[in-house]
Amino acid sequence: MSALIPVILSGGAGTRLWPVSRRAFPKPFIRLANGESLLGRTLKRALAVTDGGEVVTVTGADYRFLTADEYARSTQQDFRSRLLLEPAGRNTAPAIVLAALDIAARHGEDAQLLVLPADHLIDDVDAFVRDVAAARVLAAQGFLVTFGIVPTAPETGFGYIHAGSAVEGGFQIEAFVEKPDLATAEGYVAAGNYFWNAGMFCFSARDLIAAATQVCPDVLAAARACVAVTDASGDVVAFERESFLAQPDISIDYAVMERAQRRAVVPATFGWSDIGSWNALGELTEPDAAGNRVQGQAIVVDGGGNYIQTEGRLVAAVGVSDLVIVDAGDAVLVADRHQVQAVRQVVDTLRQREHYAAQHHLTVHRPWGSYTVLEDADDCKVKRLTVKPGGVLSLQRHQRRSEHWTVVQGVAKVRVGDEDMLLQRNQSTYIPMNTLHRLENPGDSDLHLIETQCGDYFGEDDIERLEDVYGRC
Missing domain, CATH: 3.90.550.10 (Spore Coat Polysaccharide Biosynthesis Protein SpsA; Chain A)
Structure with missing residues (x-):
């Protein structure tokens, strides 16, 4: 054959x-x-x-x-x-x-x-x-x-x-x-x-x-x-x-x-599910005596038939039944179990409003690793960057923001302007506006650092890439 x-x-x-x-x-x-x-x-x-x-x-x-x-x-x-x-x-x-x-x-x-x-x-x-x-x-x-x-x-x-x-x-x-x-x-x-x-x-x-x-x-x-x-x-x-x-x-x-x-x-002859709703996903979790299914930290008082999923924060549900409660960190879904197919209408509304939550999580994945937004205010934005071993951010500059990088785990190979340096844990550097810079992880384990942006605009379109090993220029 x-x-x-x-x-x-x-x-x-x-x-x-x-x-x-x-x-x-x-x-x-x-x-x-x-x-x-x-x-x-x-x-x-x-x-x-x-x-x-x-x-x-x-x-x-x-x-x-x-x-x-x-x-x-x-x-x-x-x-x-x-x-x-x-x-x-x-x-x-x-x-x-x-x-x-x-x-x-x-x-x-x-x-x-x-x-x-x-x-x-x-x-x-x-x-x-x-x-x-x-x-x-x-x-x-x-x-x-x-x-x-x-x-x-x-x-x-x-x-x-x-x-x-x-x-x-x-x-x-x-x-x-x-x-x-x-x-x-x-x-x-x-x-x-x-x-x-x-x-x-x-x-x-x-x-x-x-x-x-x-x-x-x-x-x-x-x-x-x-x-x-x-x-x-x-x-x-x-x-x-x-x-x-x-x-x-x-x-x-x-x-x-x-x-x-x-x-x-x-x-x-095999068991099959297309995981087409929160009810279908909830079926993968064993229920307690009241029929509640929980992923993460949750307390249910006087309620049954709920599915609760949380990614870090504690969820407490009191006196409610037959609900789907999902906490994704930056957005919370509360839905009647019998109407979970209508969740797509929420996404349609978010798209009409051009809301970021229709597209991205607080954690955004990139070819070199990922970043998680810790704070997003009018005058600053704070991210935690995770760079994979061998990961290289593009050679870039910004017109409307400066950045501060502080290493919290691993070793960072950094270029700022014409200067190259290695930063160890608890060391930091400053990147002024309109300055060429690049970040690289030369180690064999993940690099973690905190990036603090200051300026009047923090959108991803304020990135001018001059070189990129992933072909994004």
Whole structure:
């Protein structure tokens, strides 16, 4: 059988799990109770089934370094990581077709793709491996294969797959069905031949391209045009922006799966959740005797059925029940458990107001590490910077602020103007306005320092980069 190449789709708008998930740090990167991320767990599943030693990840250009850091954190296994970077979101059909063209060019059109969304939670990896093996057999017969989840309830928030006649290891697909009302969903569950659509796929590059040629030639043509003007010579491929944005914004279900001829579904035997709400995430935490589920420091008095998550501060809940309370440090969510899907309306409002909390956390990740805003006032801004070993900030200057740096852990290599120096713990330096400066961590452990900015404006757009090892100039 031809090589299997997992394709991880990673990104998202960060709406349903706000305030922990945000545009600059969406759901695949958030930490579960055990410290793992959804992306990290998806990578481990991919490595459990790949026989080519390669994993392709389609993600936003803004998530390039977050993804690389997460992969390094999640596994010590040696594998080839290939990143296909999107300049903006264009839904799953362009992402998957682009990945198929890329894999076909490098591995041949008989290579099989296993498409895995990065924000799914699957605990039983052994069952996952077995189901992938069944899907590969059908894919080798020319089927476009998806995985169907056996419904456990008449869920109205998922699309369904209507299964038809049996084939080896699964069923042919009669139809894809939109999210139903409750009565219709109850009928689907009672019928026994309907599955939830998990959004995971297995097919050969050849068969996907052939199907796209027939049912969505516009998607395929636009993807080919994008590939033609994109440099794909390295393992980090940044799609050319103009041609990428010319692609239709459409899902793989609408573009291909609903209209293709040879389609099959493999009933999944593994446990699955798309962690689509705070209720779903809360289910991962064991409840107490009153049904309260808590992550972090919380005290509940005379209340039950609550989910509380806090990242440091103590939360006390008195006389309340069936609430979701999430404290992310700079924003707090309080929601009725039965209305958590409306959280996205909060994010919509924040975006309309251009509020930072729709985009960023107090901790912002950068290629060299991260910074956390400790204070943001009209006359000063204070940050704690964490610079990874070998991390180098750009050579830069500011027109409207000066900075003071104080090392609290590690050794800092600093350039201020024409002077280079090493700063040890409890040593500091001053960077006047309009002065070239750069910070580097030459050590083998994280560097921590406090940065105090003084001036009349502290926006990130008051950074003039002259040199940058991460290509941000």
